[in-house]
Amino acid sequence: DTAVSQTPKYLVTQMGNDKSIKCEQNLGHDTMYWYKQDSKKFLKIMFSYNNKELIINETVPNRFSPKSPDKAHLNLHINSLELGDSAVYFCASSQVTSGTDTQYFGPGTRLTVL
């Protein structure tokens, strides 16, 4: 069973379009995250949700809107896509409150904006 899954794995789209990336975790974790990884492999946190509540929003343009319908899901919607949004987006989860603070990452979604 995949612990953290993301769909789609690849996403190619035109500038100005709106797209969504879905993330699901079956680990029973309370906290979920979205990261952006650029072409130089630099990993930047975008959002963190704990029990469906937004905890961290790291100066991300408001074109990016996360949504957490329940603890197991954290989706990322992006409006008016720009060339600079091209990157690999990773979802992750952890159980911070238990002291087991290891993050588990999904396989990533490679977004290419043309």
Next chain:
Amino acid sequence: GNSVTQMEGPVTLSEEAFLTINCTYTATGYPSLFWYVQYPGEGLQLLLKATKADDKGSNKGFEATYRKETTSFHLEKGSVQVSDSAVYFCALFSGTYKYIFGTGTRLKVLA
């Protein structure tokens, strides 16, 4: 604020060579420290961790010791293999729902 600094890559080694990837951190309190590995085309996965000073994390022949006096968590392996070629990330977590990752170090091991 908290930060992680790791050596820039790429690091290129011959098979069976000794590996060290340096990582130092700045943090208040007593963070947990991690090394994550990212193989080509995959997400990050935990390699090892340490949660308090002088702890040694180890996995798959890799080791790192939590050194509070030098605020370091250097990754070492005695004999690397081609299959160890990946990007390695040092990270810390201080309990505020935010992990701080280093910039990553690409390792290439040649046969």
